[in-house]
Amino acid sequence: MKRFLFFLVSLSFWVACKEEAVDPSVRVRPVRLKIVVKDGVYKLNWEEIRFICITSPCPGDADVEAEAYEVHIATEELGEFQIFRTLSADQKSVDVPLVGRKEQLVARIVSKVKGAPPVNSNTVMATNGSLSQSAHYPGFGDSEYVIGGDVTPDGKRASYNELIQEKPGEYTARLYWAELENERPVTAKLADRLGGIAQFSTDGKQLAYISGTGNEISIYNIASGQKRTIPVGNAGGIYGLDWSPDGKWLAFTTVSDVETRLWKIAASGGSPVPLTPPMPVREANYIRQTDISWSPDGQSIAASRIRSEAGQKLWRVAVSLYSPEGSGEIKYFETQPGWIDTNPTFSPDGKQLAFLSTRTDSSAMSYSLWVRNVATGKARRIELLPDLIPSVDYVPRWVGNERLIFMATQRGKKGYFSVFL
Structure with missing residues (x-):
């Protein structure tokens, strides 16, 4: 019985490791991020960047859709990014409250697919200062x-x-x-x-x-x-x-x-x-x-x-x-x-x-x-x-x-x- 349990644990660990394996040839479709400051929040919106291949099939599986998005934010120009929220693939916007975020926000969106390297969007810096004359x-x-x-x-x-x-x-x-x-x-x-x-x-x-x-x-x-x-x-x-x-x-x-x-x-x-x-x-x-x-x-x-x-x-x-x-x-x-x-x-x-x-x-x-x-x-x-x-x-x-x-x-x-x- 102990041997059987050990075998199950070993098998589970092997399967988990196999699922975590990353295929560097798979390229996830990236997104383009924009930020608008309105109504007391930073409004983050993004859209997929679709590749147009002149050959078929598209080399390197360059058109794999993301399964989830991680929203990374920082409050300084070179500040350390923190995960603000993880969203499903059909969600392509999120509001970040101005309160507690100082007067500027730096953000990026990370497109993720299980078994493939994550892909960063463009990094955007937005501010909430008053309008200049x-x-x-x-x-x-x-x-x-x-x-x-x-x-x-x-x-x-x-x-x-x-x-x-x-x-x-x-x-x-x-x-x-x-x-x-x-x-x-x-x-x-x-x-x-x-x-x-x-x-x-x-x-x-x-x-x-x-x-x-x-x-x-x-x-x-x-x-x-x-x-x-x-x-x-x-x-x-x-x-x-x-x-x-x-x-x-x-x-x-x-x-x-x-x-x-x-x-x-x-x-x-x-x-x-x-x-x-x-x-x-x-x-x-x-x-x-x-x-x-x-x-x-x-x-x-x-x-x-x-x-x-x-x-x-x-x-x-x-x-x-x-x-x-x-x-x-x-x-x-x-x-x-x-x-x-x-x-x-x-x-x-x-x-x-x-x-x-x-x-x-x-x-x-x-x-x-x-x-x-x-x-x-x-x-x-x-x-x-x-x-x-x-x-x-x-x-x-x-x-x-x-x-x-x-x-x-x-x-x-x-x-x-x-x-x-």
Whole structure:
């Protein structure tokens, strides 16, 4: 009898172990998560992502439906996930009360099938802050063909580019600068008919931009209207440009299909000084094609950098701070895998970093506007009207320390807006 009982126990254990076995070739259909804050709750909704196979049968059983969903939540950007609830496959929504969840929630949905590896959804970060006051910003003129745009921290001077069609299919980006009164241009002067997107020096007396005529950086003097150029060996690959606070240096990045690199060059001229080694694109750890920002204290340069790990299976784009003295990366602000944080800009007092991020809807590559406290690292979303979607084509600009200018799409039309934090 004892032998028989031992046999039953052993058989049960063997069966249980067999049932727990995981077949790595079985791929569970993932889901796409969205979060809406309404009526005192975070409303989580998700839908399946269906694969379309051009061969039959679908390789790897890529279309296996989930049997259950685990709802994982955290109350901090990088907080540890906890299981909030487990739901059956026919339930694809759940409400998480705001009470006790602080002012932000990070969530993901885990699709599960017995005997198959679980699959995570996109990770979403939502906040429940109050709506910020925003309005159209008129400082870059009335043309619908305006791109770029910089503004001095005191809000009294602006620069912008206007696309002009020279010939059918051929456009030039004319660079203008303007004095502002009540945020509207009262005088607009042409700085360069082939000018790139420009950056004011800290004192607002000069404009630096990538020349449209050659491998050089151009500097335009506001008072005299004179222009001078600084030859740069690879200006055609420049995607970021910013002044040092003392006006003595210009930082820039070069980006190609092979590598990226951060540099600086004296505003008076000279040879470029490398601040980072070449960063091979193939390794998926490199500076992206976005603007950069030199901190007001002169101690760091912010850039958007793609980072990967686990053989490039886990990637994210984080804001990194680099030394202007050439000692490399000082720190970076970690994010969840799959998120893109880009277009960083320091506030005039250096205490905050504005940036755009896909963390509210990474699956659709939709961007939202965020501000990070540089000292604590804590990020908060700037809550905008639901139909106001920030555009990644523009880097947010600060006017003082409590106001941002950004480009957004509103009901399908792009425009410039300002928002009080």
